[in-house]
Structure formats: C-alpha cells, structure tokens
Amino acid sequence: QVLLKQWGAGLLKPSETLSLTCAVSGGSFSVYYWTWIRQTPGKGLEWIGEITQSGNTNKNPALKRRVTISMDTSNKQFSLQLSSVTVADTGLYYCARGGASDQWGQGTLVTVSS
Amino acid sequence: EIVLTQSPGTLSLSPGERATLSCRASQPLSSSYIAWYQQEPGQAPRLLVYGSSSRATGIPDRFSGSGSGTDFTLTISRLEPEDFVVYYCQQFGYSPYTFGQGTKLEIK
Numbered sequence: 001q002v003l004l005k006q007w008g009a010g011l012l013k014p015s016e017t018l019s020l021t022c023a024v025s026g027g028s029f030s031v032y033y034w035t036w037i038r039q040t041p042g043k044g045l046e047w048i049g050e051i052t053q054s055g056n057t058n059k060n061p062a063l064k065r066r067v068t069i070s071m072d073t074s075n076k077q078f079s080l081q082l083s084s085v086t087v088a089d090t091g092l093y094y095c096a097r098g099g100a101s102d103q104w105g106q107g108t109l110v111t112v113s114s
Numbered sequence: 115e116i117v118l119t120q121s122p123g124t125l126s127l128s129p130g131e132r133a134t135l136s137c138r139a140s141q142p143l144s145s146s147y148i149a150w151y152q153q154e155p156g157q158a159p160r161l162l163v164y165g166s167s168s169r170a171t172g173i174p175d176r177f178s179g180s181g182s183g184t185d186f187t188l189t190i191s192r193l194e195p196e197d198f199v200v201y202y203c204q205q206f207g208y209s210p211y212t213f214g215q216g217t218k219l220e221i222k
Contacts, residue, residue, distance in 0.1 A: 045159070045202055045213035060210040061115075099206035100149040100164035102171070107158055 002027035006095045006105035008080075012112045018082040022095030022105050029076040032097050036069065036080045039107075040091030050099070051078055085112045116140050118203050120214035126222040133190040135217045137203035142183045147207030150179055150188045153200045153216075162201075163188060193219075 008020035022034070036048040049059035051069045059067045063082065071078040082089060090112045095105040117140040127133055137148070145166030151159035161170040163179035166186060176191040190197055198221050203214040 044215050045204075047211040047213070058209050062210070094158055096158075099147070099211065100161060100170075100204070101151075101159070102161045102164075104158035104160075 002097070002103045004095050004097065004103055004105040006093075006108055008093075008108055008110075010109055010111060012085050012110065014086055014112060014114055015084055016112075018085050018089065018093075018110055019079070020093055020095070020108055020110075021077055021079045024076045024078075024097075027103075030073060033099060034071065034078045035096045035098065035101055036093065037096055037101070038089075038091045038093045040088070042088060048080065048082075048093075085110075087112050115210055116143065116205050116208050116212050118205060118212055118214035120201075120203060120217045122217060123215070124218045124220060126220050127193055128222045129193050129195055131193050133188075133193055133197070133219060135188040135190075135201055135203075135219075137181075137186045137188070137214050139184045139186070139205060143186075143205050143207050145182050145186070147205055148179070148181065148186050149204045149206065150177075151202045151204065152197075153202065155199070159202060190219075195221075 003025045006022040033050045035050045049069050051057050057069045066083045068081040092107045094107050097103040119138045121136045148166045150163040153159045162177050167179045178189045180187050198219050200216045200218050202216050
C-alpha cells in the first residue's frame with residue numbers, strides 16, 4: 001500500500017521560507033509525477049506545482065517566483081520550498097501523487113503570523 | 115487559467131436519493147483531464163473519478179462521472195449517510211491545474 005508521509009515547520013513569520021518534505025513508501029517513485037497542493041480559506045484548493053519523473057517542474061504562475069520543487073529519487077522523497085511567505089500563505093499543504101491525485105499525504109497545517 | 119464553477123454550492127437531499135453535481139469549465143476541456151474528489155472533514159481529498167468517467171480504485175459503483183466540452187457531472191445514484199460531505203472537480207489538462215470551489219452535500 002502506497003503511503004505519503006509529509007513533514008515540515010508549521011509556524012512561520014512573514015518573509016520566512018516554508019519548507020516541506022514528502023516521503024513515499026510502498027510503491028514506485030520513479031514512474032509518477034509528484035504534486036503539491038494547498039487548501040486555504042481564501043482560495044480553496046490550489047495547485048502549487050509538480051515534479052516529473054525526470055525532475056522537470058511545472059509550477060502555478062501565481063506562485064512560480066517563490067516556489068522550488070525538488071526530489072531525491074534515491075530516498076523516494078520530494079520537497080517544496082515557498083519563499084517570502086505572507087499571511088495569505090496560511091493553510092493546509094498536501095503532497096500528492098499524479099495529476100489526478102490518487103494518493104495524498106496527511107497534510108501539514110502552515111500558519112504564517114508575526 | 116481555466117476556471118471551474120461548481121453548482122449548486124450546497125445540495126440538500128435524503129439518503130437513498132440520487133445526487134447530480136455539476137462542474138462547468140470556462141473553456142472546453144478534454145474529458146480525459148477531469149477528476150472528482152470527495153473530502154471528509156479533517157481529511158485529505160479522496161479521488162473518486164478521473165478521465166471524466168473512470169472510477170478510482172475502491173470507489174463504489176454508485177459514483178459515476180460524465181460530460182464533455184465545458185460541462186461535467188458527478189452522479190451518486192443512491193446516497194449513503196457517509197456521502198454527505200464536500201465534492202470538488204479538478205482539471206489537469208492545462209497548467210495551472212485548477213479546482214472548483216466545491217459542492218457541499220447535506221442531509222435534508
């Protein structure tokens with residue numbers, strides 16, 4: 001059974017960098033795209049971006065300048081960094097598998113507050 | 115960016131009834147790139163249907179998807195008590211992938 005387990009800091013101050021990692025277990029890593037999605041009170045579900053099997057990334061233009069997505073194939077992990085966070089970045093962040101996301105992490109609540 | 119508009123915002127029905135949830139896209143989409151999710155309180159979304167009409171693994175056959183062009187539908191043939199949660203559509207054909215704002219299914 002595929003399991004996505006994510007972790008990272010949950011409380012940030014404005015201008016800091018959000019950093020989350022997602023580890024994949026119980027299934028193949030190298031044949032899928034891996035995705036980051038967030039859920040905020042203001043915008044609902046918002047696709048942040050994805051990383052392909054070859055390490056290419058596709059990001060939401062609204063966040064593109066601040067987003068870095070990377071992966072560590074040997075450890076079956078992928079990561080999200082979002083720089084210069086503001087209060088508007090407060091929300092639940094999820095890692096997931098694929099464009100039609102059939103496996104999700106448990107979610108990380110990120111709060112940005114001074 | 116493709117905007118997905120779901121209707122109604124809230125749907126009030128009784129267990130055993132049939133539910134029809136709508137998702138309209140701001141421009142035509144291939145049905146191959148439409149997905150529907152169910153989200154229970156405090157949980158991550160769960161994939162129900164993808165490619166407009168294919169059920170994800172383990173999803174009961176009372177859930178079905180259809181549609182083409184700009185209009186897509188999720189149908190729940192006979193509502194069970196656990197179905198009264200929130201549903202989202204998503205398009206993953208054009209970047210940035212986008213979600214609808216959700217339909218809440220509530221018990222009448």
